[in-house]
Amino acid sequence: MKYKIVAIDLDGTLLTDSKEVTNENIEVLNALSHRGVDIVIATGRRYYSAKQFVKKTGLENITILANNGTIVRNMSNDELLVHKYFDEYDFYSLIEEGKRNRLHAVTHVNKYLEGYDMVGEYASLDQRYCNYLHEAGNRYKKVKNLLEYEKPNTLAVVYPGELEELSRFKAEVEQKFDGKFNLYLMQKLVGVSPILEIINSRGSKWIALRDYANQRGISTEHIIAVGDDNNDLEMIEKSGLGIGMKNASEEVKAAADIITKYDNNDSGLGKTLREIFNI
Template identity: 45%
Template sequence: MYKLIAIDLDGTLLDDNKNIPEENLKLLKELIDNGYEVVIATGRRYWSAKQLVKNIDRPMVILANNGNIVRDTKDDQIIIKKYLDLKDFKTLIQEGKERGLYPIIHVDQYEEGIDLIIEMDKAHKKYYNYVAQSEERYKKVENYLEIKEDKILAVVYAGSKEKLESFHFHINERYPNRYSSHIMENIVVADALLEIMNPLGCKWLSLSEYAKEKGIAERQIIAIGDDNNDAQMVKNAGCGIAMKNASERVKKVANIITEKDNNESGVAFELRKILDL
């Protein structure tokens, strides 16, 4: 019945140390070798996601940046791309600046070795350690408003949940249908993250688009996640699974909540039951 399995990374496939537990790793190899289409659906950028799943040692499709860029790991070719309109990007930046918000910009410059654009030093406290000190795949600019590129995947704000929720509400009320956005809660770098993207940018829309191209019906999809950016795919998939450690919003729309969390190979434990493996 099920043909495609979409799995989130952080808080789902990965443990808290950002490794794939042995049982999860073993199961994914087994699934791929048995003909299942396994797709990684993550808010992470493609380069980072590819590094984290390299031990699976199988070609895979990665829906990165919440589905705004989809690539195949065997050749890094782009399958789906959804960029934020440059005018909408600058409107967003200006609105954020007026509220004292300092975002990190995700861009599609994988081949040039650039994934992030920042204005301040990467260690600046306003970035809440979002940009790792070892990070090399970034570019620094004097002013985001001077950016002329048209390959912007996401604008990410880190900070207090209250402040970001207020900005989130303001943007959606003032500019309806111009952005897709969500608040991330299951994170460690800050109280919350606000991710703002192309209006068609979300994991589920890109996953559904990819599945359709492969001749796979939505009812044949299993989707597993833990945070609010997973809610749509968990809700709409044929079988939606929320991790034991998932946010309440994801649990409310799931068909199944795992018995084990991300540190206990909850993904493998649940899939073996569902797929009778």
């Protein structure tokens, strides 16, 4: 079977733990691109952050499915292709629920052209919260209260915290807001405490990837998806070939058709694609 799209996660997949792209990964991705294979980045990262890492590959005409597929841009010109915002009422209801549980949210917003991508409350002193917000560099906005932030254009709501409290809150949100959100409890992000990421139920990496393929007349059986964490699970299960990294979560490994022999620090992505495509 000729695979036409390769969808790749960033953290724990394309990137090493030190956030670098290995030479072998760069070589293989460029070889695939020259053969006409469509390389797509599918990441939980915001678009600006993802773009900086993808630049390291030397590839330019890349589509990035950012914020777990709730926003899609073409990297060559930053053209906005898709956005799936929170319903405003649902957004404010979720923020209120978090506050009742003494959890502080960082929101990802579509303000790329205005120069920021995250919004957080400056009153929070929680170190995990500050560490997560710090990742945005100078591309974040501080507000006194997210409940007073107008026209949020929110792509994702993220709660940093302890695994137990986030698991409990996840179950509560799923019960109270039945079907309104997709929730991902992320535990494998290097250097960051566990986070609970919540997005519009109409958005996910898989939905964005499936729609992208459909627009190009490509069957999903001609897609390879590669990832390591639970937000990659659906695209790994439903693509023509799902590849889990050696360093992936147990859930991802169980769903994958192939598990790489090498991890993200040893070019597991590039080595596996080299075998599949006989590069």
